[in-house]
Amino acid sequence: MSERLRESLSALMDDEANELELQRVLSSLGEDAELRQTWVRYHAARSAMGGQPVQDLSMDISGRVRDALADPGEGQKTGTFQRMLRPLASFAVAASVAAVVVVGGQQLSQLAEGDTYMAANNQFGGVSAVGFVNSVGATPVRASFGTQGVPVLQPAARTAYRELARQRMQKYMQEHAEHAALNSPQGLVPFARVQEIKE
Amino acid sequence: MTSLAGRSRKLFSTVLLLTLSAQVTAASCPGADSVALQWLDKMSRSSHEVNYHGVVTLERGDNMQVMQVSHSVVDGTASESLTQLTGQGAQVVRVDHPLHCVHPGHRLLRIGEEMQSGDCGIAAHYRFAVGEGEGDRIAGRKAVLIQIEPRDMYRYGYIMELDRETGLLLRARTQGRGQKTLERFQFANLSYTEEAPGAASAEVVHRATHPDMSSSNDASLPSSHWDIRWVPEGFTMTDEPKRQSTRKTYTDGLAVFSVFLEELSREIQPGEGVVRRGGTTSYTRGMRMSDQPVLVTVIGEVPLNTARMVADSVTWVAQ
Numbered sequence: 247m248s249e250r251l252r253e254s255l256s257a258l259m260d261d262e263a264n265e266l267e268l269q270r271v272l273s274s275l276g277e278d279a280e281l282r283q284t285w286v287r288y289h290a291a292r293s294a295m296g297g298q299p300v301q302d303l304s305m306d307i308s309g310r311v312r313d314a315l316a317d318p319g320e321g322q323k324t325g326t327f328q329r330m331l332r333p334l335a336s337f338a339v340a341a342s343v344a345a346v347v348v349v350g351g352q353q354l355s356q357l358a359e360g361d362t363y364m365a366a367n368n369q370f371g372g373v374s375a376v377g378f379v380n381s382v383g384a385t386p387v388r389a390s391f392g393t394q395g396v397p398v399l400q401p402a403a404r405t406a407y408r409e410l411a412r413q414r415m416q417k418y419m420q421e422h423a424e425h426a427a428l429n430s431p432q433g434l435v436p437f438a439r440v441q442e443i444k445e
Numbered sequence: 446m447t448s449l450a451g452r453s454r455k456l457f458s459t460v461l462l463l464t465l466s467a468q469v470t471a472a473s474c475p476g477a478d479s480v481a482l483q484w485l486d487k488m489s490r491s492s493h494e495v496n497y498h499g500v501v502t503l504e505r506g507d508n509m510q511v512m513q514v515s516h517s518v519v520d521g522t523a524s525e526s527l528t529q530l531t532g533q534g535a536q537v538v539r540v541d542h543p544l545h546c547v548h549p550g551h552r553l554l555r556i557g558e559e560m561q562s563g564d565c566g567i568a569a570h571y572r573f574a575v576g577e578g579e580g581d582r583i584a585g586r587k588a589v590l591i592q593i594e595p596r597d598m599y600r601y602g603y604i605m606e607l608d609r610e611t612g613l614l615l616r617a618r619t620q621g622r623g624q625k626t627l628e629r630f631q632f633a634n635l636s637y638t639e640e641a642p643g644a645a646s647a648e649v650v651h652r653a654t655h656p657d658m659s660s661s662n663d664a665s666l667p668s669s670h671w672d673i674r675w676v677p678e679g680f681t682m683t684d685e686p687k688r689q690s691t692r693k694t695y696t697d698g699l700a701v702f703s704v705f706l707e708e709l710s711r712e713i714q715p716g717e718g719v720v721r722r723g724g725t726t727s728y729t730r731g732m733r734m735s736d737q738p739v740l741v742t743v744i745g746e747v748p749l750n751t752a753r754m755v756a757d758s759v760t761w762v763a764q
Contacts, residue, residue: 407718407729414742415720415727418692418705422744424654425683425694426701427539429550430746431492431605431614432630434527434537434653436701438503438510439725443535443651 247280255284268405416441474565481573481591482556487612488605489554492516493523493544495611498642499584499635500530505628505723515641518544528644536647542655549681553698567698570596570679581606583615584632593699599677599751600700601627601724611637619724619746628723628746656684669693671706675758677751702745704755709738717756719749728752735761 251274254267274281419440426436437443498515510532516525526538547555556566576590588606595602602620607613615635619628669686673693680695680702694703713731720727726749729742741759743752 403714403716404718407716407731408720409718410731410740411718411720411727411729411742414705414729414740415722415725415744418703418742418744419725419727420651421692421705422694422701422703425656425696425703426746427537427653428548428655429683429694429696429701430699431488431551431554432617433492433514433516434525434539435501435503435512435514435630437527437537437651437653438512438529439505439722442533443529443537443649445649445651 247274247278247284251278251281252284255281268408420444474568476572477565477568478573478575481575482568484575484589484591484607484612485567485573486555488607488614489551491608491612492614493547493551494518495613495637496639497611497613497635497637500633501631502633503628503630503723505725508723511633513645515644517639517641521545526644528647530645533649534645534647535649535651536644537651537653539653539655549683550696550698550701553679553681553696567679570600570677570697571602571699572596580609581616584635586610586615586632586635588615597677598748599754600697600747603699621724621748628725670762672760672762673704673755673758674760676755677747700746702743702747702752702755704759705742705744706759707740707742709740711738713738713740717753719752721749726752728756730756734759737761 251270254270271281420437420443423436423440427434430436496517498517499513501512501514503510503512511530513528513530514526516523518524521544522540523542523544524538524540525542526536528534528536553567556564556568572594574592574594576592580588580590582588583606587609589609591603591605591607593603593605602624604616604618604620605614606616608615613635614630616631617629618626621627669688669690676695677697679697681697683694683696683701686693691706692703694701709731715732717728717730719729724746725744726747727742727744728749729740730753731738731740733739739759741756743756745752
């Protein structure tokens with residue numbers, strides 16, 4: 247496993263990975279046993295810091311992920327073994343989702359089966375007011391404008407939404423630039439923000 | 446000798462004008478720096494009316510793009526082009542844009558008359574200050590620095606440096622919280638000639654679009670089937686959206702953001718995602734709006750919190 251991959255994985259664990267890093271980890275996760283092991287170690291370290299018991303690290307990850315995915319009731323169990331497994335399952339789902347999410351938002355609905363939706367079981371306070379959800383690092387200032395709450399998501403859905411946001415930016419940036427170019431003082435320069443200009 | 450006298454008389458009258466309008470401004474809009482606002486006005490006009498050609502850079506994080514820009518005016522119509530010298534190497538052109546066609550963003554920057562009628566315009570949302578001293582030299586031109594600070598948390602701040610002679614924007618820095626520079630635009634080289642130098646070749650040539658202004662005032666047409674109940678004060682629509690349009694764009698003169706609505710044919714797990722590039726935020730929210738799953742995306746040069754609050758206020762219009 248390369249140093250770069252290790253860094254990407256670390257960033258992913260801290261929820262600070264960019265798209266490139268995410269792609270790098272996702273594409274290597276399948277073949278790289280060392281990468282999977284490192285992920286377990288990082289996760290164990292984080293659990294230990296959080297005061298949770300650390301598991302035996304020599305387990306067969308891929309097998310556990312498979313089992314976890316095969317058992318839909320996994321998310322509801324509360325043993326330490328399951329607590330250890332749950333993020334693994336989410337991570338694996340994230341990988342598969344990120345791969346298929348290319349078409350659009352519809353695929354996100356498929357997540358509902360593999361990913362425990364926190365708002366549903368209300369385990370972590372359920373629906374948050376707008377502005378207080380810090381999953382994307384916004385300023386927690388004005389609490390809420392309207393009535394739509396933003397649910398807190400588990401990592402798999404968060405990863406999928408980040409990918410969705412990236413695709414939407416790519417899709418809409420040029421149309422936005424057309425109007426920005428006519429209404430801001432830098433002439434055509436807003437077009438330079440478009441990742442790939444189309445004719 | 447006569448020309449020198451003429452010039453100093455012109456200078457005198459400019460100073461007089463500035464002094465007079467400063468008094469008007471101070472009376473009606475406390476805290477508004479009228480000299481800075483005059484520069485803003487001049488910047489907007491020069492970007493349309495002046496012939497200029499040069500090379501500009503756009504830095505966003507550790508990415509820097511280099512582009513060739515060209516703007517020329519013939520018989521009251523402007524033609525402009527932007528050719529990327531790095532990256533994709535695409536070209537964007539706009540031809541036959543009449544000078545009298547002033548879009549809302551630029552109207553907001555030309556606020557001389559409105560100020561006197563008591564409307565502070567852009568000065569109500571930003572604090573402007575002209576930098577002291579000589580100012581930097583940018584692309585070989587002497588510049589005047591204008592510091593622009595937002596009065597609320599819904600927009601970014603800017604440091605703009607304009608050509609002392611023409612008012613053209615030579616360098617602009619977009620600043621987020623804690624004076625962090627998010628994006629920097631700058632001329633590396635600039636000439637004010639009528640003849641455009643040959644542009645670099647481009648494989649992709651895009652003709653910039655222009656909103657159709659003809660049918661926008663037809664009141665008999667029902668307006669859009671969705672609406673945005675909240676945008677920060679001072680933002681106004683850039684163009685009248687067509688009936689079935691899934692986009693609405695707003696500007697306050699310095700920042701622009703667009704809102705896109707997609708009606709989904711399947712359920713979506715509610716949630717949000719964000720991507721940031723330089724000064725641009727792209728925020729996507731999946732939610733249900735009266736039993737209809739939708740995806741709302743807000744893209745623009747505004748802070749994340751603004752994008753989120755705008756997305757939060759999207760609603761259907763009862764037809």
